[in-house]
Amino acid sequence: MKFVSEPSIRRLARYLRIFDELKQRGEESISSSELGQIAGATAAQVRRDLLALGGLGRRGTGYPVSDVARELGRWLAVSRTRPVYIIGAGKIGRALSRYPGFVQRGFRVVGVFDNDPKKVGTKYGDFTIRSIRDVQSLATKDRPEIALVAIPAESAQSVADELMDAGITGILNFAPVLLKVRKGIVVQNVDMTTELLVLAFRVEQRHLVTPKKRLA
Amino acid sequence: MKFVSEPSIRRLARYLRIFDELKQRGEESISSSELGQIAGATAAQVRRDLLALGGLGRRGTGYPVSDVARELGRWLAVSRTRPVYIIGAGKIGRALSRYPGFVQRGFRVVGVFDNDPKKVGTKYGDFTIRSIRDVQSLATKDRPEIALVAIPAESAQSVADELMDAGITGILNFAPVLLKVRKGIVVQNVDMTTELLVLAFRVEQRHLVTPKKRLA
DNA sequence: CCTTGTGAATCGTTTCACAGCC
């Protein structure tokens, strides 16, 4: 498997959504330029990105929708269901636990945790909220690969440490703090304030034309 | 004002958080290498990034914490409070409306909207939820610069159109759909499924060492 | 000494442009 850059992965995820839609609409094939138009990418980008799947395009006609949809889905999800933990049953954690798109993309929430004694033991949707104190012991059994950490900044690092000890390999971190992790553990940060700040700044800059383009 | 790349803006936002903390701890100055260590960036990146503020560093000692904290805050927030609208009072919208970091960074929620008749007119925190039908007329009065769109994909585009007509300049889009916008309008997409997919993929790739580094 | 600011080199990604194939 070749290395794929992060911008390319993000675009591939977007193509996947589009291919799913095209399939549902019964489209048979799509060209790199059409797909680029829809996805906000250039035709050349689309071709280079999709090349990672190993040359599924047909010269003269474009990319066969159902083949690419299947391969791309398989490839991005990497062919299996991944168990994930959600740490924190506050607003963000609860919203995440019912996020509709996860299941469709092969993620299965196998545990929701919180520290609030009022919450621990109660049901939320299909989940019984468990105590963060038990994360490590339970994780050893559940073997989640990825954890979604949605707790206050103060406690995020210590929970991350426990999760790593329990063998987690990836953390989607919603706490506004930079987690220190061992080599080989992948952290991805999601922070609304940063997103808003970046957006606001780009708005401010929108007149400056320095680089060739900027797409969403 | 010079153009600043998106990666640089994201790092600057991170430095700001660190500088705020350093200030609170009473630190007087910090070097590019120390800051880089904390922020997960190289010393050279830190220096280039902070250069955008116009050479506040002192050779031999580093960057004066309180000066940089102030300037950076002023610069990123670009010196004013920005009114924002939240469209959608579902889980995401409600979580956003009370997101603590926004106020601190100069964002003020001036309206929360939903289409559900059961919600419209009710209070949520300090906000009375208003009908999305009235977005356009109210926006003309409230003059929000930015809208946080957290509604189902189907209705996102039409609301975006109304918002643009009402003079919005930036959209933080939580709907899993690519919004078509006029030139000059900045859209930033936030999609948990994509984030999870990217994370999972990076986990899968973590052994491939192709590029020099990969930091969160 | 120390650390910044900055040209110049490097590296990765995007774009170009066209050969190859349907």
Add this chain to the structure above:
DNA sequence: GGCTGTGAAACGATTCACAAGG
């Protein structure tokens, strides 16, 4: 004809390395 796959050029961001200044 149309469109993909792909070397090669262009571009942007990062890193190097050092001169300038405390």
